[in-house]
Amino acid sequence: MGEPATDPVLEMTGIRKVFPGVVALDGVDFRLYPGEVHALMGENGAGKSTLIKVLTGVYEIDGGDIRLGGEQVRIAGPLAAQKAGISTVYQEVNLCTNLTVAENIFIGREPRAFGKIRWGVMRKRAAELLKRLDLDLDVSAPLSTYSLAIQQMVAIARAVDISARVLILDEPTSSLDASEVEQLFRVMRRLKDDGVAILFVSHFLDQIYEISDRLTVLRNGQLIGEYRTAELPQVQLVEKMIGKELATLESLEDKAQRSRTRSATAAPILQAKGIGRTGAIAPFDLTIHEGEVVGLAGLLGSGRTELARLLFGADKADQGELSIDGKPVTLRDPQMAMKRGIAFSSENRRTEGIIGDLSVRENIILALQAARGWTRPIPRRKQDEIVDKYVKALSIRPADPERPVRNLSGGNQQKVLLARWLITEPRLLIIDEPTRGIDVGAKAEIQKLVAELSDGGMAVLFVSAELEEVLRLSHKIAVLRDRRLVEELDNTAGVDADRIMQTIASGATS
Amino acid sequence: GGGGDSGSGGGKDDGKLVLGFSQVGAESGWRTANTKSIQDAAAAAGYELKFSDAQGKQEKQIEAIRSFITQKVDVIAFSPVVTSGWDSVLKDAKDAGIPVILTDRAVDSQDKSLYKTFLGSDFVKEGKEAGDWLVKQNEGKTDPVNVVELQGTVGAAPAIDRQKGFAEAIKANPNIKIVKSQSGNFTRAEGKTVMEGILQSTPDIDVLYAHNDDMGLGAIEAIEAAGKKPGKDIQIITVDAVKDGMQALADGKINFIVECSPLLGPQLMDLAKKVKAGETVDPRILTEETTFTQEQAKAALPDRKY
Amino acid sequence: MTIVKNRLFWPVAILVALLIVNLFTSNQFITLQDGHLFGALIDILRGSAPLILVALGMTLVISTGGIDLSVGSVMAISGAVACLLIKDLGDQNATGSVLLIMGVAIAVSAALGLWNGSLVAVVGIQPIIATLILMVAGRGLAQLVTDGQIINVQSSPYATVATGFFLTLPVAFLIAMAAVALILVLTRRTALGLLLESVGGSPSASRLAGIRAKRITVMVYVVSGAFAGLAGLIYSANIKSADSIAAGNLIELDAILAVVIGGTALIGGRFSIAGTVVGAILIQTLQVTVVSIGVPSKATLLFKAVVVVVLCLSQSATFREKVFGRFKLRSEVPA
Amino acid sequence: MTVMSPQPVTTDPAINPRRRVYRPNTKYIPILATLALLLVMYLGGLVNYENFDQPSVVVNLFRDNAVLLAVAVGMTFVILTGGIDLSVGAVISLTTTLTATLLQGGWPPLLVLPLVLILGALLGAGMGAVIHYFRVEPFIATLAGLFLARGLALFINQESIPIRDELWTTLSDMRIPLGETTKTTLTAIVALVAVLIAAAVLAWTRFGRNVYAIGGSADSALLMGLPVARTRIAVYTISGFCAALGGVLYTINSTSGHALQGTGTELDAIASCVIGGVLLTGGAGYVFGSLLGVMVFGLITTIINFQGDLNAAWTRIVVGVLLFGFIVLQRLVTRRTR
Numbered sequence A: 001m002g003e004p005a006t007d008p009v010l011e012m013t014g015i016r017k018v019f020p021g022v023v024a025l026d027g028v029d030f031r032l033y034p035g036e037v038h039a040l041m042g043e044n045g046a047g048k049s050t051l052i053k054v055l056t057g058v059y060e061i062d063g064g065d066i067r068l069g070g071e072q073v074r075i076a077g078p079l080a081a082q083k084a085g086i087s088t089v090y091q092e093v094n095l096c097t098n099l100t101v102a103e104n105i106f107i108g109r110e111p112r113a114f115g116k117i118r119w120g121v122m123r124k125r126a127a128e129l130l131k132r133l134d135l136d137l138d139v140s141a142p143l144s145t146y147s148l149a150i151q152q153m154v155a156i157a158r159a160v161d162i163s164a165r166v167l168i169l170d171e172p173t174s175s176l177d178a179s180e181v182e183q184l185f186r187v188m189r190r191l192k193d194d195g196v197a198i199l200f201v202s203h204f205l206d207q208i209y210e211i212s213d214r215l216t217v218l219r220n221g222q223l224i225g226e227y228r229t230a231e232l233p234q235v236q237l238v239e240k241m242i243g244k245e246l247a248t249l250e251s252l253e254d255k256a257q258r259s260r261t262r263s264a265t266a267a268p269i270l271q272a273k274g275i276g277r278t279g280a281i282a283p284f285d286l287t288i289h290e291g292e293v294v295g296l297a298g299l300l301g302s303g304r305t306e307l308a309r310l311l312f313g314a315d316k317a318d319q320g321e322l323s324i325d326g327k328p329v330t331l332r333d334p335q336m337a338m339k340r341g342i343a344f345s346s347e348n349r350r351t352e353g354i355i356g357d358l359s360v361r362e363n364i365i366l367a368l369q370a371a372r373g374w375t376r377p378i379p380r381r382k383q384d385e386i387v388d389k390y391v392k393a394l395s396i397r398p399a400d401p402e403r404p405v406r407n408l409s410g411g412n413q414q415k416v417l418l419a420r421w422l423i424t425e426p427r428l429l430i431i432d433e434p435t436r437g438i439d440v441g442a443k444a445e446i447q448k449l450v451a452e453l454s455d456g457g458m459a460v461l462f463v464s465a466e467l468e469e470v471l472r473l474s475h476k477i478a479v480l481r482d483r484r485l486v487e488e489l490d491n492t493a494g495v496d497a498d499r500i501m502q503t504i505a506s507g508a509t510s
Numbered sequence B: 001g002g003g004g005d006s007g008s009g010g011g012k013d014d015g016k017l018v019l020g021f022s023q024v025g026a027e028s029g030w031r032t033a034n035t036k037s038i039q040d041a042a043a044a045a046g047y048e049l050k051f052s053d054a055q056g057k058q059e060k061q062i063e064a065i066r067s068f069i070t071q072k073v074d075v076i077a078f079s080p081v082v083t084s085g086w087d088s089v090l091k092d093a094k095d096a097g098i099p100v101i102l103t104d105r106a107v108d109s110q111d112k113s114l115y116k117t118f119l120g121s122d123f124v125k126e127g128k129e130a131g132d133w134l135v136k137q138n139e140g141k142t143d144p145v146n147v148v149e150l151q152g153t154v155g156a157a158p159a160i161d162r163q164k165g166f167a168e169a170i171k172a173n174p175n176i177k178i179v180k181s182q183s184g185n186f187t188r189a190e191g192k193t194v195m196e197g198i199l200q201s202t203p204d205i206d207v208l209y210a211h212n213d214d215m216g217l218g219a220i221e222a223i224e225a226a227g228k229k230p231g232k233d234i235q236i237i238t239v240d241a242v243k244d245g246m247q248a249l250a251d252g253k254i255n256f257i258v259e260c261s262p263l264l265g266p267q268l269m270d271l272a273k274k275v276k277a278g279e280t281v282d283p284r285i286l287t288e289e290t291t292f293t294q295e296q297a298k299a300a301l302p303d304r305k306y
Numbered sequence C: 001m002t003i004v005k006n007r008l009f010w011p012v013a014i015l016v017a018l019l020i021v022n023l024f025t026s027n028q029f030i031t032l033q034d035g036h037l038f039g040a041l042i043d044i045l046r047g048s049a050p051l052i053l054v055a056l057g058m059t060l061v062i063s064t065g066g067i068d069l070s071v072g073s074v075m076a077i078s079g080a081v082a083c084l085l086i087k088d089l090g091d092q093n094a095t096g097s098v099l100l101i102m103g104v105a106i107a108v109s110a111a112l113g114l115w116n117g118s119l120v121a122v123v124g125i126q127p128i129i130a131t132l133i134l135m136v137a138g139r140g141l142a143q144l145v146t147d148g149q150i151i152n153v154q155s156s157p158y159a160t161v162a163t164g165f166f167l168t169l170p171v172a173f174l175i176a177m178a179a180v181a182l183i184l185v186l187t188r189r190t191a192l193g194l195l196l197e198s199v200g201g202s203p204s205a206s207r208l209a210g211i212r213a214k215r216i217t218v219m220v221y222v223v224s225g226a227f228a229g230l231a232g233l234i235y236s237a238n239i240k241s242a243d244s245i246a247a248g249n250l251i252e253l254d255a256i257l258a259v260v261i262g263g264t265a266l267i268g269g270r271f272s273i274a275g276t277v278v279g280a281i282l283i284q285t286l287q288v289t290v291v292s293i294g295v296p297s298k299a300t301l302l303f304k305a306v307v308v309v310v311l312c313l314s315q316s317a318t319f320r321e322k323v324f325g326r327f328k329l330r331s332e333v334p335a
Numbered sequence D: 001m002t003v004m005s006p007q008p009v010t011t012d013p014a015i016n017p018r019r020r021v022y023r024p025n026t027k028y029i030p031i032l033a034t035l036a037l038l039l040v041m042y043l044g045g046l047v048n049y050e051n052f053d054q055p056s057v058v059v060n061l062f063r064d065n066a067v068l069l070a071v072a073v074g075m076t077f078v079i080l081t082g083g084i085d086l087s088v089g090a091v092i093s094l095t096t097t098l099t100a101t102l103l104q105g106g107w108p109p110l111l112v113l114p115l116v117l118i119l120g121a122l123l124g125a126g127m128g129a130v131i132h133y134f135r136v137e138p139f140i141a142t143l144a145g146l147f148l149a150r151g152l153a154l155f156i157n158q159e160s161i162p163i164r165d166e167l168w169t170t171l172s173d174m175r176i177p178l179g180e181t182t183k184t185t186l187t188a189i190v191a192l193v194a195v196l197i198a199a200a201v202l203a204w205t206r207f208g209r210n211v212y213a214i215g216g217s218a219d220s221a222l223l224m225g226l227p228v229a230r231t232r233i234a235v236y237t238i239s240g241f242c243a244a245l246g247g248v249l250y251t252i253n254s255t256s257g258h259a260l261q262g263t264g265t266e267l268d269a270i271a272s273c274v275i276g277g278v279l280l281t282g283g284a285g286y287v288f289g290s291l292l293g294v295m296v297f298g299l300i301t302t303i304i305n306f307q308g309d310l311n312a313a314w315t316r317i318v319v320g321v322l323l324f325g326f327i328v329l330q331r332l333v334t335r336r337t338r
């Protein structure tokens, strides 16, 4: 395969990494050249994140060696990696949410004078840096006050600002919307021109083809091959990733043909009138009917998550009325919503989703068990049955339900969360970024699943940063802007991404 | 001395003597009786008592004494938690012109002018009396006498001194040997568990010497549970003479108790009045204490108050 | 649960080692006498009952990410209440009344647990401070109840709780084992265990999964209080008196240590009841061993330090990895 | 793809675009609330007790709690990383015993002083290393440290040992005048200086910020390339040093050493930090908060001393009630503003 004329800045050969019971990497070779964007591709659990963690010294390798600038190195840990010129954004946002935005960007390399941190300078620089990424944040606010997507941008800002030879981005775009992605790509191109080598992981094929020069495909911890992106058609890439011909991709197209008009007789499940929460989202009206998929569209921080949380009682609304099945209710906590058949899967799977210590099985049955109350345990046989079914249906890997969920790859954790809510058989399923970090195959499966569920009468509130996905699935799309529901439109023939973007831009009111 | 300051508070104008008393803590029934005696005696004498409980901590006691100085009391009295480390705060009291009386335990200050007098017991002497009794019991005998010692809290002054005095007393008799010496923390429950353990591992015990009644009473339970007769199979010597201990002594379960009286109240009030008036008092006043055998206990028991 | 087994391997090994020491130092390690078992081992089992009980409650509290410092004071209150009531009984040997009184004492303790739980879950005070309040004030209450004196009782049914034997085994140990069984059933036969571990593992995720964390939190403090109360009864029945000053003094430290030795992390989440029991018996055995091998009292703490250091190293995965040469994981970071 | 301006303009001031969502920046509110409540408590004392208005009441607050303050400073570092140090009280006892014994044995004071301080720091460093490298729970590692330190102290000398060394007695007798009638001691000044240094280190140095980062999330801190090992060992070293410093202040304060001194100080120190708003889970709080926490305890004791008619039982109950009132009020005030 054609490689650039220069020598690789980074070369990994025969990398092997074994976790108890899993060979995560088995003799993987990987090369990264200066001035290229190199995509690392593979299904969920293929070993991408593990390769990155091995490279940055988070995990000790069990075999193989790493060369940096031609010299063999043993990287002892992230600190050493950073010193060696490798700057990384890990898959799950790994920042300290108790610190301010500015600190998260600069911690470990704060501007100092005589050992004393120059806070003012730091804040100013942070603000400037974020402005370049088109973010206008209060840099002295704790990071925890911002949404996950913004935290992801902050992590990127930090990594980008560490002037490095190698920049690693593990699924940085998983919850970013189109404009943020574009922003990020602009920065990446600039760095690339400066000769930085960039390792990029994403499950969005469009993004891969837009930004990457070359790509390496992993499958089940093994190297499949290294290719020039331009020379490898998309279908072939997917086939290499999943190791078989992709039938689901076609079925994906079928879905486009799905009737997007819900039956007129369907009864409303949930009606919100003037529901709002000060500082989070302005009062809004929204009705969701049986079998209806309602998509939420909007930019980063537009309030989609807030809206969804109010309908689940995760946050308390401080005004307005909510009725479920025509009966008014005040949702004080999630349990009340669950009792009325509502389920909610949070976008923030690490802190609001999985319980890392618990096994896959326990994580899956958790919500169902909570709904039944502690006195009525689900019999173990039934648990195994349910869990088995969903592990297969969502192809959760490794298919060992007794493994602690924290050891699963990011995408597989997301599938576990989906399974958790699906088994409660809700009447209204609220899913916030359900396909975040999920590979192409599984994503198609999940979309198919949503469509099926809705055909079976389940209502779905679908929140996603990926507009195409929202358009493909929804009967009705609610558009948010600046924490305000600005328009509600039926997903008819005339509605497309441009139309929605226009609404967002112009701020038309309903 | 005299309360010197012109700016003393209005409350004292009625001429009522204000006594600040800092107690060690409430670590035992003995101590509670001691506290009660002082509170009652103050009330009876018509003095205003400022009482502070140090919870066994020297720093709290120092804090309390300083607070008494700030509050401008007439006399300060306290039972020192430990022997050393009082010079600084006593100097503060002296500078403020407030006389100090030590109760119950002595301090090792070199500057004797820092306090007026010491009222209390001599722990070493208590240990010695316990030892003397044992020696006397075995006078002329040469059979080995195996003694088990239940010590008080490790590092606490009464524990150290009672051990010292006892060891000194039996020193001259090589046949009397301490075979096991363990801390029972001055409590009944630990006295019992420790004794259980000792009974399990030590085949031949003739005498038990416990640093206080409570540990002795706990040990009695353990001895009975092991099928032995306390007071007969194993002779028991304790210190304190609280009511429960005296009862056991009268019942023949304990053989000898060295009294350590907590009833210092009346004597203390008397001394307080004297030092306030500037009279000179003896630098060391020992409380009236005695020892009890089983017969004496039977006689004394009916009017035992604590 | 191979991991739990691994975690418990060393504590159990040390426990066995200490027991072997006692086997040699004691006249009778275990024998049958007067129709019941007797000997050093039985003393250990009997003596460990209060600690097992307190540590059980503590395990549940810790699994939710909390801590209960007030157990010692609750023990003191429970014993004081029981002895005070028994002393006033016309016939101190009336089994029915004594049982009733013990029920009252446990109810009072549970109520104190409710107080702790409410402060933590409803008012939202950090557990260490919330329970510190009762730790300080509770002992004052106990002293108030007993007027600072030791209250003696002469009730044989009461004494049986601590010193009696049933089916050749000490009643106190049987009570502790019954409590262990109860907790095992409660946590492993119902879904309580899962919900506890989930709340301790991630409160925010648990809430969104629909778990009513507050109720569960209050409940574990109530259980902890009730068990501490029961432990207080055994403590006081053992010496046939209520010692409001010494009862349960510093037991919270031993209980937490037992829990940690047993493999439950202080940050909450996964817990092991079996581990806690091993931990509690280990601590009690250590206490007894100090006496039986006659460690001089001034060296007692050093001796304990050595054992805890050995334990503490054996708890370490890194240390065990060296011993077993198992998998190498430099830093365990969630994927 | 980007067809529109990514920066929409908003006119509604209540709803900021892309702004932080829920909470205003409330980081100082807990501390201010604590301070306010502390003042209320002081005023309560003023109204109720004669002689409470004397400046020495406030001055003695620092003087009497100098040891606890020094220890709480070190404890703040440890708790901020999400750890705990149970060994501090025992380190105090070891320090006082060793100091007194060595001075009694005629060692030069200027050698003894650094020696015991270094010993405390080393002990802390050892525990930190065990905690970090062997991943032992801080609770159990420092509990072992507690047994070890107090065990050593008791082994060295069980008795209360007077210090007659000239340097120590001079330092002990030293009075620093504040105004006309009030004087304070060296120990109070040293403790306050320790607070100031700690505050500066935590707020203005890289090390200080790393402490907060580790408390926020040790995993993240590691992945962000922060020196987690070094920092974690350092906080336990600092805590050990501060405890030893507390021990030295103790010997200066009382010119004696005793193996039972400092019993229970660990709990007081932890409680002070937590009352001062330091989160036990790590990552949030200030050393000034810990200072206020110490003052809360000190003031409660002062009030009880002035009350002067409480026996042991009532003393405990009143401490509990005051603590309860304080904490619940503190909680209500901070929750209201959140």
Ligand SMILES: Nc1ncnc2c1ncn2[C@@H]1O[C@H](COP(=O)(O)OP(=O)(O)OP(=O)(O)O)[C@@H](O)[C@H]1O
Binding pocket: A019, A020, A022, A023, A024, A042, A043, A044, A045, A046, A047, A048, A049, A050, A051, A091, A397, A398, A406, A407, A408, A409, A410, A411, A412, A437, A439, C333, C335
């Ligand atoms: N700490 C760990 N302990 C045990 N197994 C692990 C651990 N981390 C990862 N694994 C396993 O290693 C394999 C590779 O995981 P990895 O996170 O590298 O996948 P990935 O390619 O990044 O997937 P995704 O696209 O879902 O992020 C998975 O089977 C996972 O379960």
Ligand SMILES: Nc1ncnc2c1ncn2[C@@H]1O[C@H](COP(=O)(O)OP(=O)(O)OP(=O)(O)O)[C@@H](O)[C@H]1O
Binding pocket: A144, A145, A146, A147, A148, A149, A150, A175, A298, A299, A300, A301, A302, A303, A304, A305, A306, A347, A348, A465, D021, D022, D023
């Ligand atoms: N006090 C809080 N409690 C719970 N969650 C909070 C709190 N403060 C902030 N958050 C989190 O911050 C997020 C704010 O989301 P935002 O307003 O950016 O919503 P969004 O429109 O869904 O945008 P995004 O695409 O960034 O998710 C929420 O998802 C929520 O999880």
Ligand SMILES: [Mg+2]
Binding pocket: A048, A049, A050, A091, A170, A409, A410, A411
């Ligand atoms: Mg990954």
Ligand SMILES: [Mg+2]
Binding pocket: A147, A304, A305, A347, A432
């Ligand atoms: Mg969102």
